[in-house]
Amino acid sequence: MFLPQATHKKRIGSVLVQMGYLTNDQIEEAVKQSHTKGQRLGRYLVGSNMITPDILCRALALQSGLPVTDLSDVEIGDDVGKLFPYSIMMRHSFIPFDDCAMFVCIAVSTPLSAATFKELERTCSKKIEVFLAREDLILKQLNELRKREAGGQPRRFIRYPYAAPVKYMFYSRFAGPSEDTLHDGVTHNISEGGMLIEGPGSTQGAPAELLRRGVCLRVVVNDPPNDMKALCRFKNIQEKTGRWFMGMELLEISADDRRRMKELCVRAMVEQMKKTDG
Numbered sequence: 001m002f003l004p005q006a007t008h009k010k011r012i013g014s015v016l017v018q019m020g021y022l023t024n025d026q027i028e029e030a031v032k033q034s035h036t037k038g039q040r041l042g043r044y045l046v047g048s049n050m051i052t053p054d055i056l057c058r059a060l061a062l063q064s065g066l067p068v069t070d071l072s073d074v075e076i077g078d079d080v081g082k083l084f085p086y087s088i089m090m091r092h093s094f095i096p097f098d099d100c101a102m103f104v105c106i107a108v109s110t111p112l113s114a115a116t117f118k119e120l121e122r123t124c125s126k127k128i129e130v131f132l133a134r135e136d137l138i139l140k141q142l143n144e145l146r147k148r149e150a151g152g153q154p155r156r157f158i159r160y161p162y163a164a165p166v167k168y169m170f171y172s173r174f175a176g177p178s179e180d181t182l183h184d185g186v187t188h189n190i191s192e193g194g195m196l197i198e199g200p201g202s203t204q205g206a207p208a209e210l211l212r213r214g215v216c217l218r219v220v221v222n223d224p225p226n227d228m229k230a231l232c233r234f235k236n237i238q239e240k241t242g243r244w245f246m247g248m249e250l251l252e253i254s255a256d257d258r259r260r261m262k263e264l265c266v267r268a269m270v271e272q273m274k275k276t277d278g
Helices: 011-021 024-036 040-046 052-064 086-092 114-124 135-149 207-213 255-275
Strands: 094-098 103-108 127-132 165-172 183-191 196-199 216-221 228-240 243-253
Touching: 011 040, 011 052, 024 040, 040 052, 040 207, 052 127, 052 135, 086 094, 086 114, 086 135, 086 165, 094 135, 094 228, 103 135, 114 127, 135 255, 165 196, 183 255, 196 228, 207 216, 207 228, 216 243, 228 255
Parallel strands: 103 127
Antiparallel strands: 094 103, 165 183, 165 216, 183 196, 196 243, 216 228, 228 243
16 A cells, blocks of 8 residues: 555554554544553554554554564574574564574564664674564564473464353264253463363263264354354363363364454463563
């Protein structure tokens, strides 16, 4: 979208209005709500589903004049990942993704202050080129680095703590319901690839038996105004005091519900970051 005026000195809300995604009234209300919640405006807008992470990234690029990089398919090499201490990368929410003898490229979710920029150059003893990237993709890369440092395998999807009511039924993928009961449960965490659900167990056998038989779960996640429906398969089941804790992987889900799941993960990520900021 062509913008006739320079946006480098505009506030991010004004940039979004100029881009045509929000109105002045929407921005004014969002500013009030973000101040009340103690959030940056951009995080509030994404968490409230008023804009997508991609739109926020493009708006910040227009505001700052920084180039954008896409981290979706980037693999951070071991040498690049060790240019900065992990604690510094987490504190300033950035990830290095390329380097050479003289400089290193880093991806940030918001422009760095001059003091932070100088601190990072001193830390790596190189010149720094700054790019903007989606905050959720930066967090995903940081999660993979953390797993690598711990010696484990990185998760394909980041899990976010999130409690949402669910209804579920034990189900055979090819033969339909394996029992008639519709159970009530709650999610403990969610990701773009699955979720952890707590709730009543099946009357059709112990967890090991259900895993052996390949029983699945028909799940409806309550996320007003639209519920999300998916067929999930078990990755693991733990039984504690009569409750089942079921790690699930998405098997079948509509394109619309997959999009809603991604949006829900972004909201959960924002909530997690708010608690960390606090």
